[in-house]
Every structure is written in structure tokens, then in C-alpha cells.
Amino acid sequence: MIECRNINKVFKSDILEGPHQALEDVSFSIGEGETIGFLGANGAGKTTTIKIILGFIKQTSGEIKFDLKSMGSSRMEHMSRIGYLPERPYFYPHLKGMEFLTLMGNLSQVQSHLLKERIQKWSKRLQIDHALGKPINSYSKGMLQRIGFVSALLHDPKILIMDEPLSGLDPVGRKEFKEVMQEVHAEGKTIFFSSHIVGDVEEVCRNVVVLEKGKLVYQGLISDLIASQSNSKYRVVVRGEHQEVFDKNVSLLGDMTTSISIEKSEKEIFLKQLLDQKFEILSMTPDNLSLEEVVYKIRNHE
Ligand SMILES: Nc1ncnc2c1ncn2[C@@H]1O[C@H](COP(=O)(O)OP(=O)(O)OP(=O)(O)O)[C@@H](O)[C@H]1O
Ligand SMILES: [Mg+2]
Known part of the structure; x- marks a missing residue:
């Protein structure tokens, strides 16, 4: 208009x-x-x-x-x-x-x-x-x-x-x-x-x-x-014992709960491994930047 x-x-x-x-x-x-x-x-x-x-x-x-x-x-x-x-x-x-x-x-x-x-x-x-x-x-x-x-x-x-x-x-x-x-x-x-x-x-x-x-x-x-600014990663949150098996980018959320950042390309294989090892998968979401982060990135010409 x-x-x-x-x-x-x-x-x-x-x-x-x-x-x-x-x-x-x-x-x-x-x-x-x-x-x-x-x-x-x-x-x-x-x-x-x-x-x-x-x-x-x-x-x-x-x-x-x-x-x-x-x-x-x-x-x-x-x-x-x-x-x-x-x-x-x-x-x-x-x-x-x-x-x-x-x-x-x-x-x-x-x-x-x-x-x-x-x-x-x-x-x-x-x-x-x-x-x-x-x-x-x-x-x-x-x-x-x-x-x-x-x-x-x-x-x-x-x-x-x-x-x-x-x-x-x-x-x-x-x-x-x-x-x-x-x-x-x-x-x-x-x-x-x-x-x-x-x-x-x-x-x-x-x-x-x-x-x-x-x-x-x-x-x-x-x-x-x-x-357009996303980094092709996924974030998976799992619950289960023996969290030491993850050699990934991991952050502990609680005693038994872990958040893991994985590449989009490896998500199928990784999910299968988790299920085989009897981990409970709580969520899996695209690990996008927020609009705030994107705008900050643009402003700083990153
Ligand atoms: N009448 C004017 N004479 C000279 N410079 C001006 C005039 N009006 C605005 N400017 C300049 O133009 C630029 C843009 O100003 P503008 O007021 O459009 O910014 P803004 O994005 O609205 O900022 P803000 O978020 O602070 O309101 C500034 O550098 C301001 O100093
Ligand atoms: Mg203004």
C-alpha cells in the first residue's frame, strides 16, 4: 500500500x-x-x-x-x-x-x-x-x-x-x-x-x-x-543415565537431563543411538538464533 x-x-x-x-x-x-x-x-x-x-x-x-x-x-x-x-x-x-x-x-x-x-x-x-x-x-x-x-x-x-x-x-x-x-x-x-x-x-x-x-x-x-542466519544445528534434550557417552557440545540441565547440540546432518543417526541406549528424548528443536541475536549479528557485520 x-x-x-x-x-x-x-x-x-x-x-x-x-x-x-x-x-x-x-x-x-x-x-x-x-x-x-x-x-x-x-x-x-x-x-x-x-x-x-x-x-x-x-x-x-x-x-x-x-x-x-x-x-x-x-x-x-x-x-x-x-x-x-x-x-x-x-x-x-x-x-x-x-x-x-x-x-x-x-x-x-x-x-x-x-x-x-x-x-x-x-x-x-x-x-x-x-x-x-x-x-x-x-x-x-x-x-x-x-x-x-x-x-x-x-x-x-x-x-x-x-x-x-x-x-x-x-x-x-x-x-x-x-x-x-x-x-x-x-x-x-x-x-x-x-x-x-x-x-x-x-x-x-x-x-x-x-x-x-x-x-x-x-x-x-x-x-x-x-x-537465513541459522546455523544448521539442532538442540536435543534427553534424560537418562550414563551421560558421559556424549562427546558432543553438551550442557547439563539437571541431574539426569542434558541438552546436546548436534549438526542437522547427523540428527537421524544420533537419535537412533539415543534410543538404542535407552535415553528418553524430551525435545528436539532447530537451534536457531533469536531475532535479537540475528539483528545484533547484522549490526556487527559478523
Ligand atoms: N532536522 C534535522 N537536521 C539535521 N540532522 C537531522 C535532522 N533530523 C534528523 N537528523 C539526523 O538524521 C539522523 C537520523 O535521525 P532520526 O531521528 O531519523 O533517527 P531515529 O532512527 O529515529 O533515531 P531514534 O531511535 O533516536 O529516534 C540522525 O543522525 C539525526 O541527527
Ligand atoms: Mg526516532
Whole structure:
């Protein structure tokens, strides 16, 4: 539904430092119905990319293509189909929560009965309904994130673009946000959110886009990324006596329980040996790296 094609962004910053290339030939696409995590370290260029997609800043070269069928043709249509939660959202401090949400809904021309329904539904779900009568300047950071999330959903967008939505939330808040993202996806919406916490992305997303110092290093399924970096090993956990028979890469898990790392190619022979020697096989799983380990590997060019 949205495609970034060969995006370059050079900031002509201060005289002392000279121009800074924040994005270099970045291309990736966001398909309808996908859940995509946008990963990158601090300064990798995530916010810059998101601002370019939304048209808040202009790329130096390259183009953003919006699919006509899902996103419409005019900028107005594109914006009406995007729900956006910025990295540092601004809220009118003297408005009460309800006044702010009503204003946001009105700006998006949401019919009043639908607006009322959606405010009720999402503020309850994001547990901010109790505070809608209070002025926003009395909200905590987590409460601001919650009302920001609600406001991004009021016009029933097709795609949610969120820039570090989980930062500043406590563990309970993070969990709730991730659950709501999954529910919103189950309703048919596309999710694109940036983070530098790999585990958060892994929980919510099937796909990932990884930026490293302004360059794209991966776009695709998380499972493919993990498989491409996997080390063709299996981990077998067995229970039984005489564990000294293993001359393998072994770690003892308990008195009688051992975890053994074996090559994929030898797994049939090894399993037969285990059964012959009356070991109980508790599990056998591919010894894949986690997404966190894979991303760390990519970043360190291992
Ligand atoms: N307006 C600007 N003028 C000059 N340089 C900028 C500007 N905006 C961003 N940059 C630079 O571009 C690079 C990418 O910044 P960006 O904010 O996109 O990173 P990010 O991946 O969102 O990082 P974070 O995880 O810290 O939010 C950084 O080196 C930043 O200093
Ligand atoms: Mg950022």
C-alpha cells in the first residue's frame, strides 16, 4: 500500500559539521494487512523515514508511492487512511482529554455518533477513559501515550504508523499496547511501528524492516531472516543415565537431563543411538538464533 523507492535524505545542517546523509538509497514496501516492525539503533533514520512517508519533510531524492486502490489518489485521501502516533506527540495542554479527542475527530470529519462510539471503545480499551474529564497537562507520560494512541484510531485508518509507541511505557503499558496493536491488526489494519527493542517487534510483527546508519539492511519476514542466519544445528534434550557417552557440545540441565547440540546432518543417526541406549528424548528443536541475536549479528557485520 506504501512503497519507499530509493529514498535519500541529506540534512544540510550546521556550517561546522556540513551536510549529513540520514538516509541512503532506502527502498522497502508496506503491504496491506502486514505487521511490520521498523528496527534501527538511535539515529538510524527511522523517524526521518516516517516523516518522509507522511510528507512532513521532503526527501532529497527518491519517491514515495501510495497504492491507488488501498490509499487513494490525493494527499488528503492518503492522510485520511493513516493513523499516526508521533515519537514526540504534541497535545494542547489546556484541553481536557475528551475535548482533545473530539477536536481530533472533528478535524478528520468523523460523524459525531461514530466519533462518540470510537472514543468510548478505544479510550476504554486503552484505559484512559477515567481521565477524559481532566486537562491534558495533568496527564503522566504513559497517559499521554494512551490518549495519543486513541486519537490515531478515531478516523478508522487503514494503516497505523507509530514512531516508538512503546517508549516511556511501564511493562504493563507495553504489554497492553502490544495487545491492542494485535487487536487492531485483527480488525484488518496494517501496522508499521518503529522500535529499537527487538523483542517488542518480534511479539507483534511478522515482517521487519531493519535500518543501519541510514541504509536498509533487511526487509522481509522475521522467520526468513532468522532462518537465513541459522546455523544448521539442532538442540536435543534427553534424560537418562550414563551421560558421559556424549562427546558432543553438551550442557547439563539437571541431574539426569542434558541438552546436546548436534549438526542437522547427523540428527537421524544420533537419535537412533539415543534410543538404542535407552535415553528418553524430551525435545528436539532447530537451534536457531533469536531475532535479537540475528539483528545484533547484522549490526556487527559478523
Ligand atoms: N532536522 C534535522 N537536521 C539535521 N540532522 C537531522 C535532522 N533530523 C534528523 N537528523 C539526523 O538524521 C539522523 C537520523 O535521525 P532520526 O531521528 O531519523 O533517527 P531515529 O532512527 O529515529 O533515531 P531514534 O531511535 O533516536 O529516534 C540522525 O543522525 C539525526 O541527527
Ligand atoms: Mg526516532
